[in-house]
Amino acid sequence: MSTGRLFIIGIDGVDLAVARDHDLLLQNTVEWDLKEYPKLHTLRIWPSMFLGDLPHKNDDLPDPIAHSRSDRDEERLERANWTSSGMRILSKISHLLLPESIRTPIGAFLRDRGFTKAHHEREDWPNTVFDGVQSKAINLPTYNPLPVQHELKQGWKTRIREGDAGLEELEELAQQERDAVAEELDTVLNHGYDLVWAYVFCTDIFGHLDYEYGYPRTVERVRDEVIDPVREQLDDDDELVIVTDHGMGLEDGVGEHRPPGWLTTTVPDTDLPASPERVRFWIETFLGDRSQQKEDVLEDLGYI
Numbered sequence: 001m002s003t004g005r006l007f008i009i010g011i012d013g014v015d016l017a018v019a020r021d022h023d024l025l026l027q028n029t030v031e032w033d034l035k036e037y038p039k040l041h042t043l044r045i046w047p048s049m050f051l052g053d054l055p056h057k058n059d060d061l062p063d064p065i066a067h068s069r070s071d072r073d074e075e076r077l078e079r080a081n082w083t084s085s086g087m088r089i090l091s092k093i094s095h096l097l098l099p100e101s102i103r104t105p106i107g108a109f110l111r112d113r114g115f116t117k118a119h120h121e122r123e124d125w126p127n128t129v130f131d132g133v134q135s136k137a138i139n140l141p142t143y144n145p146l147p148v149q150h151e152l153k154q155g156w157k158t159r160i161r162e163g164d165a166g167l168e169e170l171e172e173l174a175q176q177e178r179d180a181v182a183e184e185l186d187t188v189l190n191h192g193y194d195l196v197w198a199y200v201f202c203t204d205i206f207g208h209l210d211y212e213y214g215y216p217r218t219v220e221r222v223r224d225e226v227i228d229p230v231r232e233q234l235d236d237d238d239e240l241v242i243v244t245d246h247g248m249g250l251e252d253g254v255g256e257h258r259p260p261g262w263l264t265t266t267v268p269d270t271d272l273p274a275s276p277e278r279v280r281f282w283i284e285t286f287l288g289d290r291s292q293q294k295e296d297v298l299e300d301l302g303y304i
């Protein structure tokens, strides 16, 4: 007897309009205004979903962004070559030799986008949605990122700081991330997990660096290579969720995070989570209801 499993595919930074264009939306969709997240940090929004809490508002939880502000990071940021032409948003001033008074705010700018977090990936979250059920998390940011997620961030930083990592290299890493996640998903599809939650980061990078061309193409590839293979293998009573942390829009020629985040699902439920931190409760309610239904069936059949 199939138990009705929940498959969640997290895809970073997919604008709602892009999701519509690429046919990602399922039967029911909810949008999030993200007001509780100043600057819409990726590394805060995802943990909110699987923790059911805001890491930057709860003193008992580590804030993944605050963690990046170590002395060593400060030092590296000071040493970084800010005269490179790697990032379009900095290009207006890239031909200048920057004085300290300008380098410091640029360092803060990069820190605020989570660039300094890449070496400090894994939090010991005390309590998550994965704890109480048969679950499998794949490549989740701050939870269990695969090495390739780290390499993608490193490649991005190198490109920005030194201008020597081309988009082709990032394309290559993005392909590796999609392959690794798709492969793990394929392996776990028949392993009886109640909850499987996979994630890809590559869309966010191309949203920032190559909004017009690379970004929609990356979204399309995630759909074809990661989402559709799962969709095609679902049993009748399995359900699918596709979720993103924030949207992405063009500002001065550069892709920047913007609301809304969204979650879309095959679950026939009009009471979808109203914010990222409600996702955990929603999943647990879904899985609880399913296991109750399973018990009822077993009881009817006289097994329990």
Ligand SMILES: [Zn+2]
Residues within 6 Å of the ligand: 012, 013, 041, 042, 043, 204, 245, 246
């Ligand atoms: Zn993001």
